[in-house]
Structure formats: C-alpha cells, structure tokens
Amino acid sequence: MNGSEPALIEFREVDLAFGDHLVLGKLSFAVRRGEVVCMVGSSGSGKTTALRVASGLIRPTRGEVTFAGAPVRGPRRDVAIVFQDYSKALLPWRRAAGNVALALEAMGAPRAERRDRIAALLKRVGLAAFADKYPSQMSGGMQQRLQIARCLAQEPAALMMDEPFGALDEMTRQTLQDEMLDIARGTGATIFFVTHDLEEAIYLGDRVIGLKPHPGRVGVELAVDLPRPRNQVTTRESPEFLRLRHKLYDFIYASESGART
C-alpha cells in the first residue's frame, strides 16, 4: 500500500483461534482513511470473524489490530457496526425514532438536540415518514435502513458492515448499495464491507480483498479503478468491471477447490 497515506484500520499478522481451530492465520491488511474496502471469501473463510476483530468485538489470539494507530482493545463509539440480521439488532419495543435515539443516548447527546438529529438521520435513510413505526411494522429493507441510521447517529469514523444486504431482495439491495455509497461520500466515513457477493464487492469498493480459507488470510487484493458515482447498469457492464469480476471468480473458484482437496 501507499506509505504516505496513514492506515485507519491495520491488521498485522493477526491469528485468531477458537480452541484448536485457527480461523484467521497471519492476516495482514490495511484500510486507508476514507476508503471503501470490501472483503470477500467463500463461506467459512473467516471474513465475518475478521470484521468482528476489526470492530473490537473479539480480541485476536496473536498479532495486532490498530485503529488510527492505536491498538484496538474493544468496541469504540466512532466505529459503527451494521449487522446482517437487522431484525435482531433493533430494539423491537422501541419505535424507529427510539432505535436511533439509543445511539444518541449512548453518546450522551444533549436531550434538546436529539429530536432534530433523529429526524435528520431518519430523513437521510429515507425513513422520515416512519419515525413512529415499530421495526416489526417495517420491511427488511426499511429495518436495515433504520439500523444504518442508528449507526450514523454514532457519527462514525468507520462503518463495519457485515453482509448488510445479504438477506434482501435484488432490487432493494441495489437501491441500498447506491444509498450507502451516497452516505459514505456525504460523511467521509471509512467503510469496511464484508460480503459473499463478488459483484457487490467490486461495485462498492475502492479495493477488494479476497480471503483464502483455512485459516483465513489474504489471497488476492484488487484495486477497483471504476469511476464514481457508479451506476447499477453502466458500471456493471464496463469492461473493467467484467475483468475484475472474472479475476475474482477465478480466485474464489481456485480457493474453494483448493480447500476441498
């Protein structure tokens, strides 16, 4: 990587073992400030584990993870995590506004400011009209938007996204991909995005890291030189997109057949 730009998140030879089982082995990579880095890998390659380590939810067995130069010792309020299972990550007894308020309460935001900030955040994710709805009254896409709004309330320097759109239908997923890129540009937040969808990774990322499984380690790293703003039709049809897609598929196929033998 380019030495002049400081890394916001950096993994240095990170091992992570659950008992005897080594999930991550000497995993090293870095995410620069303001970058969108997508991590892909076959299932069981440890990509979600890598995200949990980066977020401070789990401590590495060996090696070091740093955030803005300081070792990660636990979750931080300026790092927001968007979980895949949005319905479980929201408080079912609070309305949409209340769910966003949770983050503001955690941040200790002054009571007087909360109303306006909640309204602005809900508007930003397109839920302005749903402030009084409970999560159970919302569609999957709306619930995930709500979770993103709560994460944005943390005013995060980095967003950790764990297959956030994996459970959504294709149309909703594409809409949310574009909205998320918009939000990322608006806030300048660094994004670490884990997905098993290779096209999604290329479409969103400035860089794509492919993990080799058993144990999880970097197998391929691709710079995505596609112009922004990206477009669901033209970007996905461009020769560069197809070239990257081809390369990534070859890598995943090789790593999967390698894992089988």
Added chain:
Amino acid sequence: MKAAKALVFPVVLIILAEIGARAGGPSDSVAPPSEIFATFLDALRDGSLLAATRDTLISAFAGLLVGAGLGLAVGLALGSIRTLDRLLELALELLRPVPSVAVIPIALVALGFGYSLEIAIVAVACFWPLLILSRAAVRGVEPRLIEVARALRLSPLQETLKIVAPAALPRIFVAFRLAAGVSLVVAVTVEIAVNPQGLGYEAMTAGQALRPALMLAYVAWIGVVGYALNVLLILAQHRLFGQAGRVEAAR
C-alpha cells in the same frame, strides 16, 4: 352467542347440583346452590366475608411483593453474572424442592400466628418462580442486542435498563402472573392449615361447625377472587406489553 354457549354447561351443572342436593336431604358436607348463594349474601352483608377477603388478600399481596421482588432481584443477578450463578447453583437446587408449606413449622416458631407468618410462607412460594423465570428471561435476551450494547459501549447500568430489562420484562411479567396465582393458593392453604384468619380459615371453621352452605360459599368465593385476580393481571399485561407481547408471540 358465544358467551351464551359457554354458560350452558355451568348452568346445567348448578341445576343438577340443586336437584341432587335437595334429593339427598340435609347433609353435613353439601348444600344446594340456592342455599349457598343465600348464605353468601348473608356473609357479605354482615361484613365477615369482606373482612376475611381483606385478610387473605393483604397476606397474599404482601407475600407476593416480598417474594417476587426478592426472586426478581436474585434472578436478574444470577442471569447476568455467571460466576454468581455457579456459586449459588447447588445451594439453590437443594433448597428449591422444599415445598413452601413445609416452612410453616419454622415460620410458626419464629413469627407466631398472624399476617407475618402467612406473608413469609407466601413469599417463599413466590420467590422461586420469579427467580427461575427472570434468570431464564435475562439469559434469553437476543445475543445480538447484547452485542449492540457492547458496540455502543453502554455502561452495565445502561445495558440493564435500556436493553436487558425491556427485553426480559414481558417474560418476567408472565412469571409475576404465575406467582400471583400461587400467592392466593398458598395464603389460603396456610389459613386452612394453621393461621386463624382469612378466607381459608373461615371455610375451614364453617366446615367444622357443620355449616356446609357457608363453607361452600367461601370455597366458591375463593374461586371468584382467584379468577378476578388473573383477569386483572392479563388486562394489565396487554396494556403494558401490547407491542412487545405481540413481537414475542410472532417469534
């Protein structure tokens, strides 16, 4: 229409009881429903029924509050602190099978007759369901929500107040409803067994005085009180946990 259908069976039963009791002639153990009802009205008018009801409910509610409160506190603590749970597990498992009424001899020696005896026994009986169910409710909180709490760096107090308690509350209220039913049963049992006050004692003495109509009036009234208590608590549950309750049911 539905209500009318549901009433058919009890009404038929009452009529049969009336015919049966009259056919059998005077008895020391049964009485025709019409006589039971007349006796009930007498007891209501002279105040003895209401006084006994008050005594029983005071003991039942006080015991419920004390027992359920302690059970809830211990259950919440055990549910959230694993070490504490392991430390107390054996002691609690050994104590739990002791029936609450078996504590009567101890309580009688320590407290004598009266409210405190009955409250203590009811409290013991209500302690366990709250402990067991609130511990399970805390453990049953969605692990992802606990992670959200960690990700937001909520303090332990914030986590308990904003995440664990609201998530566990609907189930804890069900435990409370259960304990409320238990409290009435145990209060009446203690009155029948030893304590000279309340509905159980009145029913018992009426039986011993060979006044079956009065005895059965008390027994029926105990049933009515228990039913009313349960209906009230169910209404409260729907009011308090309407939304969360629906969510729980949908899972």
